[in-house]
Amino acid sequence: MENDEHDGRAAWLGLAGSVCVVTGGGSGIGAATALELARCGALVAVLDRDGRAADAVADAIACAGGRAMSVQADVTSEDAIAAAAQRIQHELGSSRILVNSAALVGYAGPLMHADLAQWNRMLDVNLTGALLCIRAFGAQMISAGAGGSIVNVASICGHLPLPESGAYSVGKAGLLMLSRMLALELARHGIRCNSVSPGLVRTPATEAAYIDDTVAAGRSRLVPSGRIAEPTELASVIAFLGSERAAYINGQDILVDGGLSQALMSLVPKPATSTDAFTRK
Numbered sequence: 001m002e003n004d005e006h007d008g009r010a011a012w013l014g015l016a017g018s019v020c021v022v023t024g025g026g027s028g029i030g031a032a033t034a035l036e037l038a039r040c041g042a043l044v045a046v047l048d049r050d051g052r053a054a055d056a057v058a059d060a061i062a063c064a065g066g067r068a069m070s071v072q073a074d075v076t077s078e079d080a081i082a083a084a085a086q087r088i089q090h091e092l093g094s095s096r097i098l099v100n101s102a103a104l105v106g107y108a109g110p111l112m113h114a115d116l117a118q119w120n121r122m123l124d125v126n127l128t129g130a131l132l133c134i135r136a137f138g139a140q141m142i143s144a145g146a147g148g149s150i151v152n153v154a155s156i157c158g159h160l161p162l163p164e165s166g167a168y169s170v171g172k173a174g175l176l177m178l179s180r181m182l183a184l185e186l187a188r189h190g191i192r193c194n195s196v197s198p199g200l201v202r203t204p205a206t207e208a209a210y211i212d213d214t215v216a217a218g219r220s221r222l223v224p225s226g227r228i229a230e231p232t233e234l235a236s237v238i239a240f241l242g243s244e245r246a247a248y249i250n251g252q253d254i255l256v257d258g259g260l261s262q263a264l265m266s267l268v269p270k271p272a273t274s275t276d277a278f279t280r281k
């Protein structure tokens with residue numbers, strides 16, 4: 001759509017005409033993914049509880065010459081997701097790719113005092129919501145009999161504990177296991193289930209952390225790649241996992257974090273003198 005290089009990549013992924021559903025598609029990583037899939041020729045359903053945000057992304061896709069529809073639905077409502085799945089099937093066809101990006105992000109204070117209603121709501125959206133969407137759209141994939149691909153957006157925080165984040169790390173760790181279990185349960189239908197775990201990404205959800213230049217610079221310094229990710233850098237990995245180019249990748253998680261999760265040992269203080277300091281004589 002935009003330039004030759006992108007057209008080449010889009011063709012390589014072979015996503016043209018595939019029906020893709022992106023939850024949380026109205027913002028951040030979900031929005032970037034919806035746009036990327038549409039650029040690759042996919043028919044995209046932008047699903048979000050924020051209907052206006054979903055409309056805006058679907059409009060942007062249409063303006064760029066792609067095909068999309070917006071669906072306002074809360075992933076925690078089984079009825080709303082069942083109705084959304086029916087509408088999408090009617091308007092675009094059976095879904096082939098599902099990207100679960102919808103989530104609540106934020107700090108909730110120490111676990112000993114975290115509000116229980118907030119805890120439950122976060123698990124409902126970030127973990128149960130993903131399962132409800134997988135059931136609804138996975139059923140379409142099974143009936144269509146043409147296989148499919150599910151990509152769950154987990155987090156580095158599902159691998160490494162983020163203190164005071166309430167149910168966030170717990171829910172993301174659960175989502176990683178959910179993905180691996182479904183990879184096994186759905187494989188006989190030709191449906192793959194994988195996840196991506198973003199590190200630090202600048203999105204509307206995390207914008208507050210980047211307003212203060214000192215905090216932003218401190219965060220960038222921690223990342224071996226030296227910078228915070230753009231949502232598009234997640235979108236391209238998600239599109240790849242969704243595509244048949246990743247046909248033999250199943251039950252895997254890809255950490256897209258600029259090396260952050262590998263950086264612990266590089267933070268250990270070293271003596272100023274040479275390596276002789278470690279050599280016993």
Ligand SMILES: NC(=O)c1ccc[n+]([C@@H]2O[C@H](COP(=O)([O-])OP(=O)(O)OC[C@H]3O[C@@H](n4cnc5c(N)ncnc54)[C@H](O)[C@@H]3O)[C@@H](O)[C@H]2O)c1
Nearest residue numbers: 024026027028029049074075101102103155198201203205
């Ligand atoms: N931004 C980061 O640094 C980062 C890091 C690791 C993982 N992630 C994960 O990436 C995903 C996207 O995060 P983001 O930063 O783009 O966030 P974001 O807030 O920009 O986008 C999330 C979208 O999900 C929607 N949503 C929330 N609850 C919903 C519900 N119940 N039903 C339907 N839609 C709902 C929101 O309306 C919003 O449009 C999340 O799963 C998040 O946990 C983000």
